[in-house]
Structure formats: C-alpha cells, structure tokens
Amino acid sequence: MIGLYQPGNSPLHRLPAGEKLVLLFAAIAVVTVIVRRPVAVAVAVAVVAALFAVAGIGWRVALAQLRPVVWMLAIIAVFQVLLTSPARAVVVCGVLLISVALAALVTLTTRVTDMLDAVTRGLGPLRRFGVDPDRIGLLLALAIRCVPLLTSIVHEVAEARRARGLEWSMTALVTPALVRALRTADAMGEALAARGADDD
C-alpha cells in the first residue's frame, strides 16, 4: 500500500479495483473456512503462487511483501505447536500467510487512486448518514503516505541517537521522533489546505 504498485497489463491489473477488493475479502473468507489440513494449505499456496505468476510479479517482490509478517507468524507458530499441534500451526500460519499474500497481490496490481475511488464509491450510500466518503478516501491516502514518512523520521532520529552515543535511550528516540511527527502532521495539514483538499 505504500507505493508498491507494479505496472502491468495482466488480467489482474485490468480487473476493476472494487471487484478486486470484494474478491479479496471473499477469498480470505473462503480460505479461512475451508482450509483445515496442511495439504489444503499447500494447495492454496500453489493457487496463490499461480496468481502471482499470472500477474507477472517476480518471486523476489512477492517474498518482500511477506517478510514483515514472518516474525509474527513464527511467534504464532510456536504458541500453536505448544498449545495445539504442529498440523494446526501449519494451518493457522498458512491461512494468515495466504491472506497477507492475497492482499499484497491486490496492492501490487492496483493503483492506490483506483483503490481509493473504489472505497469512496463503495461508501457512497453512507452519505445520507452524514459520512463523507471523499474525506475517508483522503484519510486512507494519508495513512498510506505516512508509513514511509514516519519510517524515515524514526530512521533519521535513530541515526542521530547513535551519533550521540545514546543507542539504548528510548527517550532519545521517542521524544524527537514524536516532536518531528507532530511537526510533520502540522506541515502536511497546511500543505493539504494549500492544495485545496478542504475546498468545496
């Protein structure tokens, strides 16, 4: 979601964003309900791998999407092995991994603008209850944008902390990062106003 879109012309790229989102939720629900054994996990993984191939996404890019959840899955797997069984650990972690991979596939084949348009359209009926779909779309866009921005702030502050020899001080990390994040939020608000985001 942070600008990972991979340009292409595959059937998955051409599928409208709204339909892709509905299919994503449906696929995750189906996988969660029907995958009950390790062999079913293997079949589902093969299907997801085939979908990545159809979309023309290389395996390096595909694996990079899964890397952030590996540690969480490892912890869950340990708990599942201790509390249930190794087979159950494979199923639980497999379903989570497949869900993340499917979400990543949608992200990699859909422009964020198209995704936000779909969300905005989907929320259209809620206008009568006072919900502003455009504003929710903007909120999602900003949330996506803030991931690399905050990552960069924390990275720079961590470097400054190291340069001062304060590697182990949480105060030296959290305080400046928080101050910079709040300043950045202020500046972004001002920039959004300047770009007419709040003008009707």
Added chain:
Amino acid sequence: MSEIVFDAVSHRYGERQVLRSIDLRLTERRIGVIGANGSGKSTLARMINGLLKPTSGTVTVDGVDAARKGAQVRRKVGFVFTDPDTQIVMPTVAEDLAFSLRRSGLDKAQIAARVQEMLERFGLQEHGDHPAHLLSGGQKQLLALGAVLIRRPSVIVADEPTTLLDLRNARTVARALDAVDQQVVVVTHQLALLDTFDRVVVIDEGRVAFDGTPADAVPAYRQLVG
C-alpha cells in the same frame, strides 16, 4: 499579472509580534522576499493564499480577501513549501499530481492528460508509477511544483523551495521556477536566485526594510545583516 495587496497587515503568534503594519502592492511577475530567519517572511507568504489570517489588516489577491475567501484565493494562488515531503500526499508520482485535481470537476481523461503534461514538463515521465518518496530531493520539489502548476494557478508562492536541496537540485528547481509563465513570489535565502527578478522585498523584524530591484535590495540586505 495579479495584484496582491497587503493593507496594514500585522500578525502575532501569542506574545510575539511577527509582522508590523505591512503595506505592499505586488504586481510584478517575479518578486523575491528575503530576510533573516524569524523576520516574518514565511508568515507573509502564507497570508497570500489564506493559510494564515492576519491579526489585523487585510491581504487581497485581485480584490479577493485571502482570509475570508481562502478557497477562492487558493484556486488562483498555488503554494510550494520548503519540504516537499510534507506536500506529497499520494504514494506514486502520477497519483500525487492527479490528487491536486480531485475536486476540479475534470473527467479522468482530462486529468490523465494534465498529469502526463506535468510529468513530461519536469522530466518525470519515467517515474509516473514510482513511489514518490523514493524520488531525489530535487525531483520531489519538481513534483511539488508540478502538483501546484497542474491546477493552473495565476500566482505561485514558494517558501524557500531550494533550501533543502544540493546545488545541482537547487539550480534545477530555480530554473523550473524561472520558466513558469505565472506570477511568482519566492521567499528565499539564496540571493543568486533573485538576479532575474523584477522586485525584491527585504523583511526585517516584521517590517519592510527595503523594497526595490535586486541590484539595490541585495546589497541593502547584506548591509542590514552585517
């Protein structure tokens, strides 16, 4: 050219007086604003498109009060910030350019055409689908300028647009600003940028300390800061 008028404009942040009874009428095509840090020049720039409301006095653009009719003025006046990272909203370059037109009433084809025009104008056509946060500093600032120009404003206000850039990128952005047809008001510390300008206003402690051509204003500013 638009007529930007500051009429007895003062501004304070809490107890701190930042601008003191500024009277200016800006009609030239290239206008520079210089002054020391904290002199009030960025505050002055933000008032032109209604981002800040003066504590007293009025700022008008072609007769429209920027404080009272901010949205109307912002359609006419674009703003480029010092740090393009805070101005970029969407994940990819093309999407960020398109974001500026989300409430313009243009259809998708018209928006796509304008986005393409901006990508080509600033040499970003290879980066349309690339993550905006991975561009170089100069490219990010060009994207920020493109995101302003795509709305086709008649005035561009830029607040230290080259301050965070290295020499090469600063020159690229300066050339891009120099090439725009619109009226431009640039707040800057880079005095060389002002050589081709029509008028330079020197702000010191919230007052207009000098107002004239770059040839006169820059030496006056140098003398002022010692």
